[in-house]
Amino acid sequence: MAFEINTKNNIRDRFKCAPRPEIWKDTEPKDWNNWVWQQQKRIKSMEVLEKVIAVTDEERGAFAQSHDMFNMGITPYYASLIDPNDPNCPIRLQSVPKAGELNILPTELEDPLGEEADMPVPGITHRYPDRVLFYTTHNCPVYCRHCTRKRKVSDPSSSAANKQLEESLAYIEAHKEIRDVVISGGDPLSNSDDRLEYILSRLRAMEHIQIFRLGTRNLVTLPQRITESFANMLKKYHPVFIHTHFNHPKECSQEAFDACARLADAGCVINNQMVLLKGVNDDPKTVLELNHKLLMMRVRPYYIFQCDQAQGISHFRTPIETGLKIIESLRGWTSGMAVPHFVIDGPGGGGKIPLLPKYLLKREGNKWTFRNYKNKEYVYIDTSEPGSVETIASEKK
Numbered sequence: 001m002a003f004e005i006n007t008k009n010n011i012r013d014r015f016k017c018a019p020r021p022e023i024w025k026d027t028e029p030k031d032w033n034n035w036v037w038q039q040q041k042r043i044k045s046m047e048v049l050e051k052v053i054a055v056t057d058e059e060r061g062a063f064a065q066s067h068d069m070f071n072m073g074i075t076p077y078y079a080s081l082i083d084p085n086d087p088n089c090p091i092r093l094q095s096v097p098k099a100g101e102l103n104i105l106p107t108e109l110e111d112p113l114g115e116e117a118d119m120p121v122p123g124i125t126h127r128y129p130d131r132v133l134f135y136t137t138h139n140c141p142v143y144c145r146h147c148t149r150k151r152k153v154s155d156p157s158s159s160a161a162n163k164q165l166e167e168s169l170a171y172i173e174a175h176k177e178i179r180d181v182v183i184s185g186g187d188p189l190s191n192s193d194d195r196l197e198y199i200l201s202r203l204r205a206m207e208h209i210q211i212f213r214l215g216t217r218n219l220v221t222l223p224q225r226i227t228e229s230f231a232n233m234l235k236k237y238h239p240v241f242i243h244t245h246f247n248h249p250k251e252c253s254q255e256a257f258d259a260c261a262r263l264a265d266a267g268c269v270i271n272n273q274m275v276l277l278k279g280v281n282d283d284p285k286t287v288l289e290l291n292h293k294l295l296m297m298r299v300r301p302y303y304i305f306q307c308d309q310a311q312g313i314s315h316f317r318t319p320i321e322t323g324l325k326i327i328e329s330l331r332g333w334t335s336g337m338a339v340p341h342f343v344i345d346g347p348g349g350g351g352k353i354p355l356l357p358k359y360l361l362k363r364e365g366n367k368w369t370f371r372n373y374k375n376k377e378y379v380y381i382d383t384s385e386p387g388s389v390e391t392i393a394s395e396k397k
């Protein structure tokens with residue numbers, strides 16, 4: 001029997017292209033789809049932003065007062081995802097300054113993760129024994145208003161010049177205990193392909209280095225950056241893991257879908273690290289939709305981060321309970337692959353601490369009582385404990 005193959009079930013068709021705002025209506029596709037053009041045309045001023053969205057007085061004031069501390073930068077592509085008439089659009093909240101940024105709480109820290117304290121040479125954070133964070137640029141296509149590294153991101157004076165790059169590589173080469181390198185920034189994909197390949201080739205030549213991770217938001221903010229030639233270049237240096245940062249289902253466009261497909265087809269494993277942000281994704285329905293879309297894009301929901309103690313982001317912070325409720329709403333109700341780890345970064349350098357709803361209800365000797373996702377109780381007898389099997393047998397008599 002011949003089986004007829006249905007070819008009308010392309011999952012890509014479920015993702016929509018970003019709509020093109022009027023200001024770029026006549027832009028040639030060769031420009032719009034070119035990541036260098038997108039970088040060059042980033043929105044950095046209110047004059048241009050006013051041509052794309054209906055800017056509010058609050059946003060205008062916040063831009064004027066925050067500009068010296070943390071730049072605004074929005075790619076035309078990411079701006080096209082903004083609802084021009086909704087001041088609470090989740091894409092807009094992440095990319096356009098708000099008055100909340102000017103409010104610095106006494107509990108907030110310039111370096112909330114204590115990355116500078118664990119810096120043996122400029123450009124390397126070496127906190128855990130077998131892995132390092134390697135800064136390669138200060139630049140990002142979009143300056144996310146909730147960024148943890150506001151202290152250096154967007155500041156050209158913090159850029160990793162070639163001398164610093166060589167010192168960082170020399171440090172990694174000298175430390176044979178390092179097996180995993182997180183290449184970061186800013187966004188490392190702001191580097192040219194040649195510079196990135198130089199870094200990857202130097203690292204791959206080191207016997208003790210096993211894996212690399214590229215921490216990048218380009219899949220979200222500038223998917224045009226993921227060209228065929230870039231993806232093909234990565235193939236030479238596997239295993240390469242991509243850690244990206246989708247925060248809302250609106251970011252899952254067809255352009256983003258294609259960028260993820262190019263990387264997945266090239267053999268990269270893609271993980272998502274969502275940050276929990278008030279007004280953006282602090283409800284179970286949004287996170288569920290995001291995670292389902294990510295899986296269709298071959299991206300594994302990996303972490304949900306509690307918003308850290310970086311300065312000027314208190315307007316984004318949610319109660320810890322919110323994250324726990326979101327995990328509770330996912331676990332058991334959808335595929336385990338769609339349930340990320342909810343973590344909080346210990347302020348000042350404590351590392352990632354996992355947070356879980358309470359599923360263990362009590363322990364009586366070798367009897368452990370748990371509840372499942374529907375709140376039904378289950379008892380597990382731990383027979384690995386000495387004498388437990390004999391006790392059960394005598395109880396049964």
Ligand code: SF4
Pocket residue numbers: 139140142143144146147148149153185186187216217
């Ligand atoms: S892409 Fe990452 S490093 Fe760059 S501004 Fe956004 S959160 Fe910060």
